[in-house]
Amino acid sequence: MALKTFVPSDFEILRLVGKQSLLKIVEWEYYQKKNPTEPAVTVEPGSLACRLYEAILYPNTREEREVLLKEYHKEALEIGYNEKSVFQVLEEEYGVDTSREDFPLSKLLGSFEAPDTFETEDFLVRWRQALPYLDPPKAGHLFLVFDWEGLSTVSSYALRKNNSSWFAARFFSQGRYQLRCTWVKKIMLLSLECLEFLHSYRIVHLSLGPQSLLLNTTREDQVGALRVKLRDFGFSKRLSSLDDDSIRRACDAGASTPTAISNYYYAQDIMLLGYVFLMLIFCSFSDNIMYQKMGYDGLKRLVEDLFQWDFDRLRTYLLQDDSAQHIVHFLDQGNGSGWVFVRDMLVLKRQPAFYNQNQLMTTQLKRYSFLSSEDL
Template structure:
């Protein structure tokens, strides 16, 4: 049952609300945008939504999940000669060496993700809908950041950064990208929680798809349900291949849009890609969308020259270690850093959905590539060929005469200057191959 939010009020002293008080973002794919970023308007052939800035504009429904961020204290990109150690558990979208549980956990909606944590420190996800105006009834998903009392100033900073990143990207002269989740507005409660409202474009993530698919493979093999018909087996493989390629291509299109608009994602992984369907037969209608921009970084040169900031400090430390010292070199390193994360996402999608549950996860894939084989993809392939449980993953990456391995090797190149840009990944021959 949905309930209204009459007890939510905004504090004029809140850093985040100081942004929310100004016109925010709207509903249609190509709206007329009037934002605090550039305060300009654009006409559109599509109808536009009224401003949504008040809690009274929304109704809140059921809680559908929660998750938390981790503090990344060191970089786990390939380091020659290093023995990488990892914390226990599935790290999902994070690539880390030394990981500690962060002080901010955000309440978010994800139907298959529910972590048991102290509710005062979680990010929660709620269903909801618009309660007023011409778009009344439109479904939304709320991401809720805990207030300062529960999580300190860090929570407000992350919420404000995510809000600002979406607003900036949605006010681009290029129009709104279909591969980014659409922010509709937000508000603050009396207890200081920051609520961000996104259009409901799907409750599943790439991580959910991979998990459900691998479990399906395990269930079929345990029950000996594997089809006796070789043609049907091949068609099932092709459907999965087509779905995964479209998923990754959509995610990279969203990342290319961000980079073209001077923004880094900096938290890219299977949990940060939202899907409108996880049915492989519906791959033609699949629209992946990037979310989780709390760590997004502005890489316009005017910002790079201002000096260190909360969200740039660790990135620039790693850039300096790689020899990137000037603003231009740092910008190039930041883009390449996102590509490396995207490469780990690609590896995850190449292995986990094609293996039965329990064989591979994000951590084991990363260990295999970085620690065991030091990013030597041909050696990785030879190893996987010797394991019958990994043959489908090898078959996937072998498509196009090994084009998948070629792309993965390029994205994970130890030399950041040799990694491709996002647009080159989108247009790589592996991504544009005719699967059927």
């Protein structure tokens, strides 16, 4: 299905549903690192933002459908067009049917640019009457039109879960604990499948976080119906279009062939996803507010700076905290296979020996015994 070019009159905006602060991968050195020649990869918030709206496409017609409008401001236009290009490449160059039911990415229907009429007094008056609490968009803003697939993400699941009284006395019933284990592993497996799909077309995400993974349900008793989709491709890159600086960065890390350079960037996505999984585990299996609020930067400091990728020491540390017992128990499953799974995701980029593999790393991770379960 070819992407469509819409016009503003095709839509009725219902409400603002969010604003996104866009994160960008940067390379920098922690001032306290022992080896100043080894930069740490992290993310920093950018000054760019986009607004998200719930809207109706073709209102009051037989074709009426709910959509998500993603408005990119002028300062973020390059990011918006980059996101759009990911879907164009999949459709136009690879012939991917992005409208199919099992498409593992968010579904982009098309786009439009805000016309000059958005600057007229008539438009401003009508906008303020309909949405008085929102500043009107300006001419030139880019609107991407996505199919409405809800607002639940891995990030919002963790928040919703922690508002419940599930951790009364810090103990699960065995049945509820096993249900949560199955649920978390299913999210992990489906997330890897989404990333595997993207990587199979030689595209890397580069800004993957818990908000990048859409969930169709947050009910743990519906694990069989759970679906995960990957979204937010503003910083994505095609490996065939890497600039000289990106290639040089990979070479400096030990990647000396085209395959190795590709694997270097695949490993970067996998590392980011590994921290998402670690955050999901900490939020799902502890009621300690310290663990619940430990985002990417906090987990990165814990793993890389405090314990320097020594997961045996990290396990010993967590065992001393009563509120972290279920975290350890979950990762101890399969004779410690959970620790192996998480460790391999987080250290992969530091292992140049992996760079020359021909098989996608995401495919290998899906086969880890930790994720195998009859319930999945």
